[in-house]
Amino acid sequence: MRSEYQTSTVIRVGDTVAILSGKDAGKRGTVERLVNPGRVVVTGVNISKKHQKPRQKMSSGSQTPTVDKGGILEIASPLDLAKVALVCTKCDRPVRIKMAVAADGKKSRQCSRCAATIAHKEVSK
Numbered sequence: 001m002r003s004e005y006q007t008s009t010v011i012r013v014g015d016t017v018a019i020l021s022g023k024d025a026g027k028r029g030t031v032e033r034l035v036n037p038g039r040v041v042v043t044g045v046n047i048s049k050k051h052q053k054p055r056q057k058m059s060s061g062s063q064t065p066t067v068d069k070g071g072i073l074e075i076a077s078p079l080d081l082a083k084v085a086l087v088c089t090k091c092d093r094p095v096r097i098k099m100a101v102a103a104d105g106k107k108s109r110q111c112s113r114c115a116a117t118i119a120h121k122e123v124s125k
């Protein structure tokens, strides 16, 4: 059975993260999506170039083929979660996050340096 990807990490789509290691170390980007298991796609980071050949396609209902131009596509590849860290909106640096549990049981992410609450960004699907 395939279960839904339940992330145990504090990192969510829309977060600003800093890259800690690898060729893109030091870069920052926005989390585009979470990939199972434990990987994230960060916009503009870990770009791999894909060479696409030009090709012709016949679209239905049309007599003229549409031409796919081809060229070099830049695709963001998934990064290991261990290689990224959430950037605190207040300290403006990658920080460790601790979970704070409020009296009503709601969890929130807290910067371990300045104790600021780092809110999730609302992402419309």
Ligand SMILES: [Zn+2]
Pocket (backbone or CB within 6 Å): 088, 089, 090, 091, 092, 095, 111, 112, 113, 114, 115, 116
């Ligand atoms: Zn902070």
